Amino acid sequence: MEKIAQQAAGFPKPEGVFSYGTAGFRTEASLLPSTVFRCGILIALRALQQKAATGLMITASHNPEADNGVKLADPTGGMLSIAWEVYANELANAETVDALIGLVADIMQKEEIPEAGARSEITVLLGRDTRKSSAGLAAAAIAGIEAAGVRVLDLGLLTTPQLHYLVRAYNRVPAEAHTEEAYFESLASSFRVLVGKTQGSGAVICDAANGVGASKMTTLLSKLGPLLEMEVRNEGKGALNSNCGADFVQKEQKLPTAFESPRDDGRRCVSLDGDADRLVYFSCENGEMRLFDGDKIAVLFSSYIGALLKAVPKGEISSASVGVVQTAYANGSSTEYIRSTLGLQVETTPTGVKFLHRAAEEFDVGIYFEANGHGTVLFKEEWAQKVLAAPTGGDAAEGEAEVALLKLKALIRLINQAVGDALSGVLLVEAILRHNCWELQDWDALYTDLPSRQLKVKVADRAKIETMDAETRVRHPADLQPLIDATVARYSQGRAFTRPSGTEDVVRVYAEAATRAETEELAVEVARHVYDKAGDSQEQTTE
Ligand SMILES: CC(=O)N[C@H]1[C@@H](OP(=O)(O)O)O[C@H](CO)[C@@H](O)[C@@H]1O
Ligand SMILES: [Mg+2]
Numbered sequence: 178m179e180k181i182a183q184q185a186a187g188f189p190k191p192e193g194v195f196s197y198g199t200a201g202f203r204t205e206a207s208l209l210p211s212t213v214f215r216c217g218i219l220i221a222l223r224a225l226q227q228k229a230a231t232g233l234m235i236t237a238s239h240n241p242e243a244d245n246g247v248k249l250a251d252p253t254g255g256m257l258s259i260a261w262e263v264y265a266n267e268l269a270n271a272e273t274v275d276a277l278i279g280l281v282a283d284i285m286q287k288e289e290i291p292e293a294g295a296r297s298e299i300t301v302l303l304g305r306d307t308r309k310s311s312a313g314l315a316a317a318a319i320a321g322i323e324a325a326g327v328r329v330l331d332l333g334l335l336t337t338p339q340l341h342y343l344v345r346a347y348n349r350v351p352a353e354a355h356t357e358e359a360y361f362e363s364l365a366s367s368f369r370v371l372v373g374k375t376q377g378s379g380a381v382i383c384d385a386a387n388g389v390g391a392s393k394m395t396t397l398l399s400k401l402g403p404l405l406e407m408e409v410r411n412e413g414k415g416a417l418n419s420n421c422g423a424d425f426v427q428k429e430q431k432l433p434t435a436f437e438s439p440r441d442d443g444r445r446c447v448s449l450d451g452d453a454d455r456l457v458y459f460s461c462e463n464g465e466m467r468l469f470d471g472d473k474i475a476v477l478f479s480s481y482i483g484a485l486l487k488a489v490p491k492g493e494i495s496s497a498s499v500g501v502v503q504t505a506y507a508n509g510s511s512t513e514y515i516r517s518t519l520g521l522q523v524e525t526t527p528t529g530v531k532f533l534h535r536a537a538e539e540f541d542v543g544i545y546f547e548a549n550g551h552g553t554v555l556f557k558e559e560w561a562q563k564v565l566a567a568p569t570g571g572d573a574a575e576g577e578a579e580v581a582l583l584k585l586k587a588l589i590r591l592i593n594q595a596v597g598d599a600l601s602g603v604l605l606v607e608a609i610l611r612h613n614c615w616e617l618q619d620w621d622a623l624y625t626d627l628p629s630r631q632l633k634v635k636v637a638d639r640a641k642i643e644t645m646d647a648e649t650r651v652r653h654p655a656d657l658q659p660l661i662d663a664t665v666a667r668y669s670q671g672r673a674f675t676r677p678s679g680t681e682d683v684v685r686v687y688a689e690a691a692t693r694a695e696t697e698e699l700a701v702e703v704a705r706h707v708y709d710k711a712g713d714s715q716e717q718t719t720e
Contacts, residue, residue, distance in 0.1 A: 217321020254345025254595025304335030338598030386422030390453030
């Protein structure tokens with residue numbers, strides 16, 4: 178405690194309230210040293226309580242360069258347990274050193290963390306992105322972790338999913354290699370198995386958002402050699418996330434900087450976000466952009482895995498329960514395709530990866546994606562072990578069933594099961610397109626998105642709107658949902674919902690319908706109802 182008190186004096190809390198958002202703290206970098214120091218303490222306490230390694234990542238993902246943030250990883254490699262988010266908020270907002278010490282003591286008592294003991298054997302893995310402010314904030318994190326008496330393994334520059342992957346590997350029993358080298362090796366060797374002797378169809382162009390994904394993708398490519406042809410643009414010379422990156426491409430539906438029509442027309446392109454935990458594919462034809470978002474990626478992964486499961490011999494492996502998890506923002510056509518054509522179960526959860534991840538864990542094979550491109554595939558441990566133990570002819574495997582089994586084994590090693598990972602995601606998309614001998618048009622032809630529209634409504638207090646049924650219906654104000662229902666009923670294939678954002682001070686409205694014109698009209702009508710029932714004197718804005 179003495180050490181914490183001493184160190185804390187060097188990281189005074191600035192004015193203002195810090196809040197743990199959908200994925201940790203994120204704000205202007207100069208405001209963050211105290212928060213990051215305290216997150217260091219917290220994630221060290223979590224490691225002590227769990228008697229296992231945890232992780233801390235310095236990044237603000239797709240936010241502008243001047244921002245920064247911190248993401249926290251549990252021993253499983255997943256995000257910090259929701260129950261501990263309360264502690265994170267409390268620590269970040271303690272106004273004085275005394276208040277901070279009091280809170281730390283409370284947490285230790287509640288979570289039964291002994292004051293003394295073999296602390297130095299417990300480790301926190303630390304990673305950071307390429308922002309100028311990241312190295313300084315990593316130093317603040319180290320001070321916090323060490324003040325709590327826990328060892329730091331500083332891994333330097335990493336993508337967020339690499340850090341989560343390494344935490345998971347560190348804690349596996351028996352322990353798996355937890356070096357960056359081992360991560361690349363696992364991705365590269367499994368990709369090699371998946372593509373086999375198939376031929377690629379031209380180079381893919383990667384928009385690396387001028388972020389940490391650029392150098393990591395380049396390293397990965399060096400391991401793959403001629404196996405994957407890729408040109409990396411926005412590789413770090415320009416401003417991070419500025420008119421580029423997966424968030425920009427998905428939200429603005431515009432070509433990122435360094436991509437041009439007609440020069441790049443018809444090319445297969447992929448965009449990563451600033452910390453490489455999201456990906457979307459896109460292409461440009463005659464000045465019109467085609468987006469392959471998280472929904473399209475989920476459908477591609479689901480159909481491929483479904484086909485592999487059909488190809489393996491009937492038994493415990495083939496009878497895996499397979500489910501796809503989406504949020505209400507998933508395009509209705511994707512949901513319909515997964516249910517009706519692929520015959521898979523679809524679950525809808527509230528927005529936020531932590532909810533999707535938890536729901537996906539219920540299946541032997543759980544595929545989850547947010548429309549914005551964040552997602553992955555989870556394999557239940559017992560099922561994965563059966564696959565890995567199943568005998569095959571190794572490299573000499575022949576016959577459809579054996580090859581399918583080999584590919585399932587490779588999938589388990591290719592896919593980052595801790596969190597969504599753009600690097601592993603790109604490899605899987607490329608492998609599937611190649612396996613199917615598909616161009617982007619073939620992928621696009623699986624189903625046609627319903628036109629959709631998102632609007633933002635600014636109200637005085639967005640917390641006035643409460644939702645239910647995975648955010649698809651409004652509970653409060655009570656007279657709002659009947660109005661939305663009546664409006665939606667007038668539109669063919671209409672669907673609309675509203676919910677307060679967890680990351681911005683707005684209420685979001687989502688609408689889809691059979692035609693573009695109807696969709697626009699439906700979105701505006703619903704936004705008007707929201708404004709009438711929950712808005713105050715403030716203006717309504719749209720995006
Ligand atoms: C509609 C939308 O894109 N919502 C995003 C956004 O959450 P909101 O709570 O909608 O602001 O940020 C989250 C964190 O990045 C992401 O998980 C989520 O998908
Ligand atoms: Mg991100």
